[in-house]
Amino acid sequence: MTTGTIPLTWLYAPGDRPDLVAKALVSGADVVIVDLEDAVAPDRKDHARSATAELLTDPQPVPVHVRVNALDGPLAEQDLKSLFAAPLPGLAGLRLPKVTSPDLITRLTATTGATPLYALLESALAVEHAHAIAAAGPAVRGIALGEADLRADLGVRHDAGLDWSRSRVVVAARAAGLPAPAQSVHPDIRDLEGLAASCAHGRALGFLGRAAIHPRQLPLIARAYLPTTHEVEEAEAVVRAAATERGAQALPNGAFVDAAVVALARRTLALAERR
Structure with a gap:
């Protein structure tokens, strides 16, 4: 992605699988998110941290963000120690899961400095605090929903039940002067028809771009968000x-x-x- 290009595709790759991260880097995604959280088993966390830190010692062909573990647990502290023990030229941002208040962002910046932060809102409490989180400081560059956890928290069975929360996050981001948020992932990588319909709906709600969990989803997401x-x-x-x-x-x-x-x-x- 060249400087100034608006990102539309954000591809997750598990941090303990350097082979998959390498494929993600040449997949055409605008941003690659190396995941230390949900995609990594508990007994693989240390390996994921060390492999990710090693990767990011060098600049990368596209921006690379790292999703650390939940900030209210012990694993996040270990993630941050690994990522900030020495300068990492390849680190373009941090994805922060399960953020519920701006205080979590404020405390974190003592360690992360000016590193761009992207907060994931994954609970009813987080959605209620969406604007405060989005406006928590200059290091915050974006917010987005984590819809799987939010769906469980709200007990929502049907997709339309999340539309109020989606609109809330879109408004909060823009009110804080942030870019329009990207949509949450579409978890069924075989359901391209459903992905297309969901992207069209997200675009109508004010989202811009989408996170993906498989490279095959990227071209469809890009097409859905490019103007006709x-x-x-x-x-x-x-x-x-x-x-x-x-x-x-x-x-x-x-x-x-x-x-x-x-x-x-x-x-x-x-x-x-x-x-």
């Missing part, structure tokens, strides 16, 4: 009109153009550059 040819043409018309006229106006097709419409059009064109 028609959307690009509409955005170009808006920007042209804004460059030649002042104030609010209507396009020939009757669409009303003001500053907010122009801002959305420019975002569409920025995404279209990825084509």
Whole structure:
């Protein structure tokens, strides 16, 4: 991913499997997330830490984030000691699972410094504190939902039952001046039709991009979040009109153009550059 490119795909890879991490790095994902948490068995945690630290001693071809273990448990402290024992040029950010309050972020930055932090909200309490977490400090660069844990916490059986929480996180991120959040993973790697439908729904809710657990999901996610040819043409018309006229106006097709419409059009064109 080149500097300034808007990330759309975030691929998880288990930290105790350097072979899979190596494949993830050349998969085309915009960001690779090396996982020390759920994807690693308890007896493999030490190996995952050492392998990840070794990998990140060198710069990597794409940004690499590390998902540490839950901050309220003993494993996270060991993860952080391993990652911050010496400079790691390949570390582009930390994914923080099960964040429930801004205090956890504040305490963490004493160790992590200016390393970009991405908070995962995975409980009802976390969703209630979404804006406070998003605004916890300059090191926070993004928030996102962890939908599997949130679903269990809420007792939600149907996907639509999470839509209020999804919208809450989208609003909280933007209110804190953060980028629109990426969607949570689609756990069935064979269900590409379901993934496409879910991405379309997420895009309508205001998400931008998605985390993935298998490389086969990446092209579909990217396509789902890239603007269509028609959307690009509409955005170009808006920007042209804004460059030649002042104030609010209507396009020939009757669409009303003001500053907010122009801002959305420019975002569409920025995404279209990825084509």
